Amino acid sequence: MSTTYDLTIIGGGPVGMFAAFYAGMRNARVQLLESLPELGGQVQALYPEKLIHDVAGYPGIKGRELVAQLARQMKQFPIDVRLNAAVTDVAGQIGDFMVTTADGQTSKTKAIIIATGNGAFEPRRLAVDNAADFEGRQLFYHIPKVEQFKDQTVLVAGGGDSAIDMALLLEPVAKQVYIMHRRDQFRGMEHSVDLLKASSVIIKTPFLIKKLAETPTGQLGLTMREVRGEAEEQLAVDALVVNYGFIADNKVIRNWHVVPTLTHRLFAVDTEMKTDVPGIAAIGDTVTYPGKLGLIASGFGEAPNAVNQLMMTLYPERRSPLHSTTLFEKQGR
Ligand SMILES: Cc1cc2nc3c(=O)[nH]c(=O)nc-3n(C[C@H](O)[C@H](O)[C@H](O)COP(=O)(O)OP(=O)(O)OC[C@H]3O[C@@H](n4cnc5c(N)ncnc54)[C@H](O)[C@@H]3O)c2cc1C
Known part of the structure; x- marks a missing residue:
């Protein structure tokens, strides 16, 4: 309860994992909350053995291996990952949100990225x-x-x-x-x-x-x-x-105190992945915008947009994002 995070990412699917890495690279204090006991979302839960052919840089990669690579990428930064942590409530406003998980734990965060896919996975x-x-x-x-x-x-x-x-x-x-x-x-x-x-x-x-x-x-x-x-x-x-197998349920999100407007169970976002609640962005399969594709590659593109615009809002005095090499060098990595 003592740490106030810059960013809380809700949902540890591939898109939430990449957003957590990117936020770490931008020097944000970040936590990643996932309802299941393991990360990887649909990829890990539904098709770990399937070969995925349309993720940039991989001619073909098994779901399980893609998730392992995302986990390795994330581990380069001190990201607080909590599993078995379905988010049951979000309250407050930008700069001062309170996030509650199913186990009753609460944490403070300045901004939020929702990456909940089709909803919290639960075993059938x-x-x-x-x-x-x-x-x-x-x-x-x-x-x-x-x-x-x-x-x-x-x-x-x-x-x-x-x-x-x-x-x-x-x-x-x-x-x-x-x-x-x-x-x-x-x-x-x-x-x-x-x-x-x-x-x-x-x-x-x-x-x-x-x-x-x-x-x-x-x-x-x-x-x-x-x-x-x-x-x-x-x-x-x-x-x-x-x-x-698993069933996905996004009913819990509708009960949050603060919840961006849902259009057909999806969050409508603009080109910066902003929802209609200041300080809450959404990315991945849980969003809709004209031309949205329900693909891992699309979600990977949305993550830096969301992280950068929220960090710019929280810390306008900081310089706008640089390329990854410069960011790594700045952190002495
Ligand atoms: C059979 C199948 C094959 C596919 N093949 C491909 C493919 O070849 N290429 C491709 O690009 N895409 C493919 N997809 C689509 C791809 O899997 C999705 O686009 C991708 O998983 C979206 O990632 P995400 O992180 O947005 O959401 P998800 O993967 O759905 O992850 C969301 C995570 O958020 C968690 N969550 C939800 N609500 C909460 C909450 N309240 N609190 C905490 N955690 C929560 C969930 O438990 C889940 O782990 C396929 C999908 C399926 C079903």
């Missing part, structure tokens, strides 16, 4: 009545530490690349790993599916989880029902890891 939850009772104890949507599953019996539910990655990650640590998918075929890449089939992971398809209950020995009892069939199977596990 298991649609079983009492699922919430087991969440965080025996039911997980992320793997914070693989070691916590040491010598356990774990079932991973899901059929995409990340579910397969999770099963393969757990295999050498856990006692036994199962993977369950509602279709016969996995959606993951062929290579990952081959690795899965060659591993000790037990594959249960096509099954869905119908019920959860605690067993007398304190394990999690799963009732699995065959899809398009009547067969039911029981399995007792120590942990259930659900990987059904």
Whole structure:
């Protein structure tokens, strides 16, 4: 609560990450707040293995690698990154905004860049009545530490690349790993599916989880029902890891005390990425303007505009932006 940031960037997708780097390069005190436990937005959450061909300087780069490069670029500057930090409220005015995150923490900032894409990502939850009772104890949507599953019996539910990655990650640590998918075929890449089939992971398809209950020995009892069939199977596990993808939700933004006007759920911005609230800019997939393209490259172009105009507004006495080499040299890097 003691630091007053120059810029707070809300949303740690590729565009927010690049804006954080650029703000660091402009010598701003900057924090980056992301609702998920990892950075990278849609790229990391939805297509980490896809080859992206239209980012300048890369003839082709996997989503995961692009995010890793952005993280390396950002690390050159002392940027405060907070994960699991969905912004639930923004109040105040330019020079004196207060930002609140879902965990109740507040921070002060002079200006804000909204880079929230389609909204805060949340894992798609298991649609079983009492699922919430087991969440965080025996039911997980992320793997914070693989070691916590040491010598356990774990079932991973899901059929995409990340579910397969999770099963393969757990295999050498856990006692036994199962993977369950509602279709016969996995959606993951062929290579990952081959690795899965060659591993000790037990594959249960096509099954869905119908019920959860605690067993007398304190394990999690799963009732699995065959899809398009009547067969039911029981399995007792120590942990259930659900990987059904993500849903984006921008409802939380509409409840902020100060929120720029939304046009069809997007922020209308001018050529400097200004919204209609002084001191709040917006960039990336969350904005609209004539000719806007929902591409990473467009967002990368918008980030310096937003950072520079806000820094000029906050510090009019400072010289206007220089090229990166000069900025790095000025900071003795
Ligand atoms: C399947 C698919 C393939 C694609 N392929 C390409 C491609 O080949 N080339 C290309 O250029 N583009 C591609 N795109 C589009 C590209 O992914 C987006 O343009 C890009 O991710 C936009 O980045 P962003 O940072 O603006 O938003 P996002 O990537 O959506 O990131 C926004 C981040 O903000 C966080 N957030 C939201 N609300 C809050 C809040 N209240 N508090 C804290 N954090 C919050 C979210 O959790 C998210 O991590 C593709 C998109 C999809 C879905």
